Amino acid sequence: MTFKPADWPRKLRSQEWFGGSGRDQIYHRGWMKNQGIPHDMFDGRPVIAILNTWSELTPCNAHLAALAQKVRAGIYEAGGLPVEVPAFSASESGFRPSAMMFRNLAAMSIEEQMRGLPMDGCVLLAGCDKTTPSLLMAAASTDLPSILVSGGPMLNGHFRGERVGSGTHLWKFSEAVKAGEMTQEEFLEAEASMSRSAGSCNTMGTASTMASMAEALGMALSGNAAIPAVDSRRSVMAQLSGRRIVQMAKDDLKPSDILTKQAFENAIRTNAAIGGSTNAVIHLLAIAGRVGLDLSLDDWDRCGRGVPTIVNLMPSGKYLMEEFFYAGGVPVVLRRLGEAGLLHKDALTVSGGPVWDELQGVINHNPDVILPVEQALTQEGGIVVLRGNLAPKGAVLKPSAASAHLLQHRGRAVVFEDIDDYKARINDPDLDIDETCVMVLKNCGPKGYPGMAEVGNMGLPPKVLKKGITDMVRISDARMSGTAYGTVVLHTSPEAAAGGPLAVVQSGDMIELDVTARRLHLDIPDAELAARLEQWVPAKDRPATGYAWLHDRHVEGADTGADLDFLKGCRGAPVGRDSH
Template structure:
């Protein structure tokens, strides 16, 4: 036995390592599954936190994935114990999976802390499962490794590749514009999602997989291997081996999730054209592990980083091509060679630095992973906007926006909530033109509640029929990472929390100036105060159950939308239970 192993006291021994009544009972109950006695003697017990669910199609193949993780754990001398947690699937769960991200994180945190495990493997995939599991694990701080389910294969339509999510938005706009028939629209349905896995665009699922890898919480290439590629199962196996080694090295999550790792992730998000949702999720993860991270860091760290991954919705290709081109290690190598990776010496879960992992990463396709001097977008950093309309900030994704709208002044067309938008946008008499700015209120964390992905409002049909493809849109909502357009999101404070967005009226002039990070409603301070005072008198009826808990305790978008009582690392200590 190595010297390191001699000095590590296994946490699971508090349950299984005593020769008394409690040890007897803990072991005896576990033995009803046919576990032999020697498995409890000095072996690390590794939890496999599984978000498998048939209602979360992105994660529906996780039973098989978990088996490969188990093989690696057993090979390395550990013992695997698989357990389920709440699976918040983006595609089916109403009103939005974001509403239950914090709930899932609580499930994860309490499951890890309260059970006899020395380390944990997080099986993640669909949008919110990645941040939820990392948030929960960060609050406990055991050795932790992320294994992602991987993206699905390219969608196919009329002999061409189509991207999941992105194709829906594009085709739906084409139906409304009369460019394609409803029959053509429906024929795309089966071909868009034709294998296991997450969205194959650089949506939130792929973005958060890339964030997990760039944070150093997964093995290299975890983000991009397709779900049905055999190499996905090899990675799961190798992750199982590695997590056992991490126990003996005492390589806990807090030793990996440093400020430097978050700065790397922010810069990587710009390089890949990642989702705006990463802004909220990284803040929440940082809050759990105790790393200071502010909205302004996205400007300070990310600004000036070219987008070099040519992937939908910003570019042309899909996640299959991204993996075959070299995946995230290829991107990080390009960044490192150009001195654009802030902290190449940041530690990762395989015990090496991110620079060491990616220094010799092969790059097979310069069209998909472009060279720094031939970017898709010259500056892909998330644009943070401030002004009297968003005193605590708002975000815009430059790689998904139209350059001619990045500096724009227009009259507001206002929707009080999402239902009002759906009702009003189809009105042929709506007073709107291509220079108008669509404004939607009451869709933030408290307002929806849950801050649904409705910020990329579809354009008025009468403008689509004229060939208009994009307009400035502003809301306190989120946007799917698969969506595109000149869309201002996460306006904070939100309208429901008394934010200035609630004061906007039809016909108000609004100025968007991305170059100067400005979002301004052109009314006087006195007028703003009067309008907000009038709104404050309106009371929303109370919700019931978890939704009311959410409204009462959720933080604003600039703070990561975590619950106020969940921020911070509470550690793995748990009172000993005596039977």
Template sequence: MSDNNNEKKPLRSAMWFGSQDKNGFMYRSWMKNQGIPDHHFDGRPVIGICNTWSELTPCNGHFRELAERVRRGVLEAGGVPVEFPVFSSGESNLRPTAMLTRNLVSMDVEESIRGNPIDGVVLLTGCDKTTPALLMGAASCNLPTLLVSGGPMLNGKHKGRDVGSGTLVWRLSEEYKAGLISIHEFMDAESDMSRSTGTCNTMGTASTMACMAEALGVSLPHNAAIPAVDSRRNALAYLSGMRIVDMVRENLKLSELLTREAFLNAIRVNAAIGGSTNAVIHLKAIAGRIGVELSLDDWQRYGQAVPTLVNLQPSGQYLMEDFYYAGGLPAVLRRLGEAGLLFKETLTANGQSLWQNNRDAPCHNDEVICPLAQPLCHNGGICILRGNLAPRGAVLKPSAATPALMQHRGKAVVFESFDDYKTRIMDPDLEVDATSVLVMKNCGPKGYPGMAEVGNMGLPPKLLKQGVTDMVRISDARMSGTAFGTVVLHVAPEAMELGPLAAVQNGDLIFLDAHAGVLQLDVADEVLQARLAQLKAVQVTKKTGGYLQLYIDHVLQADEGCDFEFLKGCRGAEVPAHSH
């Protein structure tokens, strides 16, 4: 629990602004050139507003206004707001993938917080990698911290129907390749998908991670689902600005919220919302920064049997706007709690327990948030797969998969890289049929530096034209949370590290049993080892230099959260005294 000692502790910012000497003079004087008055240096909490605003990150394009709302709340509560920028890692534009820079953003956040006169921080997050990155950086410092998400876009509208961002692209792209729609019909949908500011309006990774933040207790209730353009989003930002000042006064640090039980709650919530597979990697990385043990086995043990209740695309029918109107995450948390599927006493940022916040939450639409007795999917938790093809694990999202393919045996059609896949998948002579298993290598953390979202390989057009809509696909890559299909991801170790995936050859039989958690390559161990030895003998290591080289040299595998090994652990906010 937070420090309730009645003796008032000196603020961290007092190391900069609290002394009547040369150093205090200079720190205060330099800040005053922005028009900050004397009385703001009288011992008021200094609140950092960590802003990922960028016009190159369209999901976060409205954060200037959101930051202003936080600022007003801080001022009303008697704090001093100081906004600062950090690298904005937006998935929609940034190449090769925003995942490549997630750890870089976390380093930016960590050092910005630690090195500056900040007593508490509000994290403004939106596009999916910004949420884990900012939480990772803040966790390494462990100050009072509150997260405010930017909120999802309004429902897309296409031909009179609601359509989901991202999910619409995957669906129409497949229809175009199958010859069902023209290129003009495909392109006409472009403006229909994104009709307001905000993140993807499906249960993609951005919405998933906003839900994870609320389940972890590091945001105020309803943060996850309020649409970006809804006035209640601005009100929540304002209230968050007020609350962070009190959190500083209570010395309520991030480590008191990010407990193991809080992470286990998040795992169960991810199952209940049909959340993105990316949450597996991100939660592991955040837990590693705060010093909480979390493993793939926890996803199996605590999440696998949890039903999916939220009927949202890509797993279901509705969108985030509908989710908020139906009751949002509080309604889900109440249903999980009533079923005994929550650790109810975990502390949250408003000082109340998770259950106190959500025990009376109403549900206004049982079609959007299903009752426990009639779930969208009975066992909705992320499937953890193991076997000789994935000794350290792989993941599959049952709620987005085809039930008939959850147990499947088929011959491998192998692509050695994403470029190889793009070159050959359109070939009408590709030796593939509906029972084949598409296998793509060298798209993991090191192989495609950053582990891009290419795992949901589009199907061969020759099969799409035959009416095939799904196939088993296996890779060491990730996939967008807006995507769907029977897709096995995050195979560890990755092919570039000469995991068994590297040795798969065309025609090898692969057996998938998602119910039993099995992913097996039907190749004798000695043959597999001989293949790997041959690959090792000819493997060439290329040096790239720069941040990319740092990433390749230090990134951990998917089952460990893809953090850098030297960033794991909570280093705290202590900073040496400085004398000018």
């Protein structure tokens, strides 16, 4: 379908602040004019907010101040009034205890900026893992016309002739040091190659995954996701997006027009095809919840089945985002899905037209980066949703990053009660563990960590690594970085801190994983499991004050997106009465 705009001219939302000759309008205009804005800029043209998550403590987003100027130019060119607004920036690499704990706070704060300030449309300027979902969640909540512009990935890293992926090689080199295959000095030397330009992770980590999700959802212009941060075409994309949002504001093309169930199904299938991050599961569930859509883990499992992973990028494959862009990026993937009957071609995008119209003439320029289906990394690339007595509400696993020989496995549990227990014991040569065991980490979910940190891809014990073993089955209620790899079961729900079955697993219990059957089973009698749960008591004191208190009392489980319960549903952006 093609979006049919509202009649124009129409009174824009910002005119409640700036339009007219009354005292209140003069009050608002007058203060804005102290920035040297001419009077005719308030004549009814759309006021476009550039919601900028720039921060020097969010390294992925540190270049967004310059990119915002390109957006500003595009808004001016299209006849809008640009206003840059600093937005809460949750840094994945810096925020403690976890950036995930603050995704919802960021979304809530940005939502109230959108609701309370005179904006007719918004450009969502994002980069790092949590900034993309938090901006999209806020836009979904307010339903103001919005378009997302990503900051783009870093350039490829290189170390001693090897292509180095940010994050992925951090885990790889760290394990090599523990195995005695790499010296600490070499590890430090490699550090310089991991982040050699502005931008987010150059692997198909969470940042690039969420940029791809925004494009697949229709909330960004076609081709936005993969352009490297320092490529001049990233600036062009920003300027074109600035132009486009002005018309979107005039047409009243809103997130609710774009973020349909069909759009989410397109994104889920895209995530399978690109080998995207498991974090996309939580973020898309949360965004859908803000729109008021019924999206569930079952939709992830249903839509992901039968979708091959055709993008040959780390951590699943061998290339990086720079090559993905040169090959054609997300448009090629969407075209492939459409040709296979796996794309809702009529889904509306920020272009104002259907997604399929954006994909005409798209060419794959490198079939070793975007693979033919018969050469796919895995024929079943969708996120797997596991259930059983250990995960009654579900757990997830990324098959494209897992080891095939471990997808059906039965092993003895080695349990770590929390991340501190893991760190205290994992390097102990006397730890009773071998490669057949199942590593279990508790109390790292939305409530437990708190904030559900990326610790689920537990590093293997040195005694196992020194045998040449690089993967074991690992189970937790945590997340893992989108740059990570391994046979890692994540987001186990209900989480241990909420009294889920994971809380009562004991070392020595046998656990069965069967990915084909979608089964995760704790092999003890039902009566014993019930008795253990009856005797369970919380492991930690609950927060008493501040945002930590709010988060603890209101955060939902990973199976529904780990949002705050009172933020569900689209609440809109009504214009309130001026108090002045």
